[in-house]
Amino acid sequence: MICGKKPLYGKTFDILLAVPLAIYLLLIAGLTLAVFFAITPASIRQAFADNAIWDAVSLSMITTTLSTFLSVCVAIPAGYILSRHRFYGHSLADTLVDLPIVLPPLVMGLCVLLFFNTKIGLWLDRGIVEEGLFVYQPLGIILVQFIVGCAFAVRVIKSGFDSMDPAYEDMAMTLGANRWQTFYKVTLSSAAPSIMAGAVISWARIFGLFGPILLVAGTMRGRTEIMPTTIFLEVSIGRIEVALVVAAMMILISMAILIVLKRLGGRGYLL
Amino acid sequence: MSNEVGLENISFSIGSFKMQDLSLDVRKGEYFVLTGHNGSGKTIIIKIITGIYRPDSGVVRLGGEIVNDIPPWKRNIGYVPQEGLLFFNRSVRDNIRFGLEVRKVDESSVVERVDRVAELLNITHLMDRPVTGLSGGERQRVALARALAFEPRVLLLDEPVSAIDENSRDELCRELRRIQRALGITVLHVAHAQREIDLVADRCGRIEAGRMQRVDVISGNP
Numbered sequence: 291m292i293c294g295k296k297p298l299y300g301k302t303f304d305i306l307l308a309v310p311l312a313i314y315l316l317l318i319a320g321l322t323l324a325v326f327f328a329i330t331p332a333s334i335r336q337a338f339a340d341n342a343i344w345d346a347v348s349l350s351m352i353t354t355t356l357s358t359f360l361s362v363c364v365a366i367p368a369g370y371i372l373s374r375h376r377f378y379g380h381s382l383a384d385t386l387v388d389l390p391i392v393l394p395p396l397v398m399g400l401c402v403l404l405f406f407n408t409k410i411g412l413w414l415d416r417g418i419v420e421e422g423l424f425v426y427q428p429l430g431i432i433l434v435q436f437i438v439g440c441a442f443a444v445r446v447i448k449s450g451f452d453s454m455d456p457a458y459e460d461m462a463m464t465l466g467a468n469r470w471q472t473f474y475k476v477t478l479s480s481a482a483p484s485i486m487a488g489a490v491i492s493w494a495r496i497f498g499l500f501g502p503i504l505l506v507a508g509t510m511r512g513r514t515e516i517m518p519t520t521i522f523l524e525v526s527i528g529r530i531e532v533a534l535v536v537a538a539m540m541i542l543i544s545m546a547i548l549i550v551l552k553r554l555g556g557r558g559y560l561l
Numbered sequence: 562m563s564n565e566v567g568l569e570n571i572s573f574s575i576g577s578f579k580m581q582d583l584s585l586d587v588r589k590g591e592y593f594v595l596t597g598h599n600g601s602g603k604t605i606i607i608k609i610i611t612g613i614y615r616p617d618s619g620v621v622r623l624g625g626e627i628v629n630d631i632p633p634w635k636r637n638i639g640y641v642p643q644e645g646l647l648f649f650n651r652s653v654r655d656n657i658r659f660g661l662e663v664r665k666v667d668e669s670s671v672v673e674r675v676d677r678v679a680e681l682l683n684i685t686h687l688m689d690r691p692v693t694g695l696s697g698g699e700r701q702r703v704a705l706a707r708a709l710a711f712e713p714r715v716l717l718l719d720e721p722v723s724a725i726d727e728n729s730r731d732e733l734c735r736e737l738r739r740i741q742r743a744l745g746i747t748v749l750h751v752a753h754a755q756r757e758i759d760l761v762a763d764r765c766g767r768i769e770a771g772r773m774q775r776v777d778v779i780s781g782n783p
Binding site: 458471476479 | 608611612613632633634636637638639640642646648649650659660662663664707708711
């Protein structure tokens with residue numbers, strides 16, 4: 291069952307250990323299936339006929355993908371520096387990176403709103419465009435998603451760099467590779483599974499982000515409405531059946547992305 | 562005979578280890594073995610020559626030129642560590658190609674040089690295999706091929722046979738000697754066992770606690 295070709299000694303031991311896993315899997319599967327069983331063809335038709343739903347789907351996909359891309363772009367160098375170097379303030383930097391992971395999302399959203407009330411924040415938000423760049427704007431969604439997603443990406447990608455012996459980088463340099471070549475051909479290629487895992491976890495985490503986005507970007511239909519806020523809006527106006535369809539879509543999209551990215555190589559590091 | 566590798570009054574400290582005023586000369590085309598107890602500083606000397614470590618003071622020369630400020634990728638040194646350090650996500654062939662690829666050698670020369678070095682080390686049958694399934698001896702041969710493919714001026718071997726089984730050690734040592742003679746390359750080889758020294762060395766230096774104790778000429782090697 292668990293040991294592959296090995297003979298299975300003490301079967302009861304493994305079965306006992308497998309029980310909590312089975313209970314948890316049943317719970318997850320039950321909750322997920324409950325959503326699908328509650329959906330009717332009529333509610334699907336109703337949801338699919340609503341343009342606002344499709345706007346929310348596309349805005350969710352675009353913002354989540356862009357934020358994940360930005361997160362990974364920042365997390366690769368950040369994770370590398372945190373992994374390979376010990377500098378003054380390293381512990382503080384390492385802790386600060388984790389802050390968005392442990393902070394309640396709503397508190398994080400409030401922090402972002404507060405920042406845009408400061409002089410620098412106001413200038414950044416309204417200095418170029420009068421109606422604002424971030425607050426109650428789609429860019430605000432990306433900013434909030436990036437702050438949260440990047441923390442997860444840094445954590446996972448850094449662990450990939452941590453597990454790689456720096457002696458391989460030294461080896462590459464003695465073979466004639468300069469720092470950039472070494473980073474590209476050895477470091478990144480060895481850390482590829484953890485980078486992929488960082489992207490997956492970041493994507494999965496921010497796809498369903500709700501509270502801080504509600505605070506910073508609001509829920510303007512066709513403008514800053516994303517799938518989680520659609521569920522909130524639909525429930526608040528009593529259209530539970532449409533909310534369920536959107537929830538089912540989120541489950542399907544999340545599973546599809548997880549399966550595809552896991553197959554691409556992030557298997558070893560995934561949640 | 563001119564010196565290919567020269568260390569002059571090298572001082573270096575890392576953690577509790579201290580190396581002081583160490584000097585060493587390896588002549589062009591000779592097979593020099595460096596020996597000493599664990600923790601005596603042998604690997605540190607190798608890493609100082611490669612440029613992975615920078616000495617606190619003293620001069621490192623390669624072919625007479627001072628290379629203290631030259632980064633490892635410009636020193637043209639072949640280095641084979643004890644564990645081989647093959648890139649596990651590349652095939653045997655791609656590992657050997659690495660040094661030539663980063664030097665942007667044209668493809669036809671890459672193919673020719675890789676084939677030549679594979680033949681020299683009798684690993685042509687391994688070329689398309691992943692490195693993960695190789696035995697200790699095979700791994701070291703591949704690491705050696707990778708270090709020789711770009712035709713370095715010096716070959717540094719850090720206990721190259723200690724991770725392989727006892728029966729294969731003598732064979733690989735004889736082969737190292739044969740290859741060194743065939744290519745006329747300068748070799749600095751870190752070794753533990755007297756047997757290794759007897760099989761390969763022209764000269765042998767003994768280092769203790771970061772200081773060179775003595776250098777002996779070994780006679781009888783072909």
